[in-house]
Amino acid sequence: xxxxxxxxxxxxxxxxxxxxxxxxxxxxxxxxxxxxxxxxxxxxxxxxxxxxxxxxxxxxxxxxxxxxxxxxxxxxxxxxxxxxxxxxxxxxxxxxxxxxxxxxxxxxxxxxxxxxxxxxxxxxxxxxxxxxxxxxxxxxxxxxxxxxxxxxxxxxxxxxxxxxxxxxxxxxxxxxxxxxxxxxxxxxxxxxxxxxxxxxxxxxxxxxxxxxxxxxxxxxxxx
Numbered sequence: 282x283x284x285x286x287x288x289x290x291x292x293x294x295x296x297x298x299x300x301x302x303x304x305x306x307x308x309x310x311x312x313x314x315x316x317x318x319x320x321x322x323x324x325x326x327x328x329x330x331x332x333x334x335x336x337x338x339x340x341x342x343x344x345x346x347x348x349x350x351x352x353x354x355x356x357x358x359x360x361x362x363x364x365x366x367x368x369x370x371x372x373x374x375x376x377x378x379x380x381x382x383x384x385x386x387x388x389x390x391x392x393x394x395x396x397x398x399x400x401x402x403x404x405x406x407x408x409x410x411x412x413x414x415x416x417x418x419x420x421x422x423x424x425x426x427x428x429x430x431x432x433x434x435x436x437x438x439x440x441x442x443x444x445x446x447x448x449x450x451x452x453x454x455x456x457x458x459x460x461x462x463x464x465x466x467x468x469x470x471x472x473x474x475x476x477x478x479x480x481x482x483x484x485x486x487x488x489x490x491x492x493x494x495x496x497x498x499x500x501x502x503x504x
Contacts, residue, residue: 282459283310285438286348286376289445294346295320297338299330301352302385303378306467317342329358335373335454336366346449347373353402353421354383360428366454367429374448375430375456376441380463381416387463393477394489401463425456435459472496 283306290296292314298304299322313319320338322330335349356377366373387400404414422432431451435441441459448455474497477490 282376282378282438282441282461283307283350285441286350286445287311289442290318290348291346292318293344294318294348295338295342297321297331297334297347297349298351299323299334300326300328300355300385301383302388302466303350303352305385305470307350309467309469317345328355331355332359332362332366332375335375336362336369336371339371339373349373349375351375351377352384353377353379353381353419356421360424363425363428363430363454363456370453372451372453372455374445375425375454377421377425377456377458378461379421379458380461382463384463384466388466389473389475392473392489393475393493394481394483394486396483396485422456422458425458429453431455433457474500 286296287310295318296307296311297320298307304321304323304326307319307321311319320334322334331349331351335347338347339345356375363375365371381403382401387397390397390400399412401412402417402419403412404417405412406414422434425432431448431453433444433447433455435444435457436459441457444457448457477493478486479490481487481490
């Protein structure tokens, strides 16, 4: 999806993102051709920044196409700013990657043995009490339509490319939705020191703690 948007965007267009795994993926994959073409709020990983910032970016650069790339978790944090964009007549394009949860924090949870607890939008199963049931029936396309946006539902990369072309000619804020896998990502991340519980009844947590201890031995401190 990143490659398709990057290929379609013009040299002066802007990609905008903020939190989750997507900024790291954009760092690796996006090829910027303009000093102002890459806008990431990643210092504080501010979830919900994207839709609001799309308005500001378009107001600052009305001659550029603004492409806001956002996951479904971040989109739910502050999608209400789409209403502001419609009210003020500010047009930008939101590419909404729907992976039914939180990929970044889910990956971190898995890395420390916690098995992605609470990071997927799934029903809780009555017999086990675990949130491992069917995906929640959240309809992001209908949600965006209800806020006044023009919506295009992409099914694959070819339909995403067609959606990007169609969105460029629309005069109001447009949301393109597409489903993605929560388990697929761009490799190449370094070790992130996050403390793991020393005592646990869960085998994967105990295994993660043993790995944590070994990696701590390899740390080097620089003054």
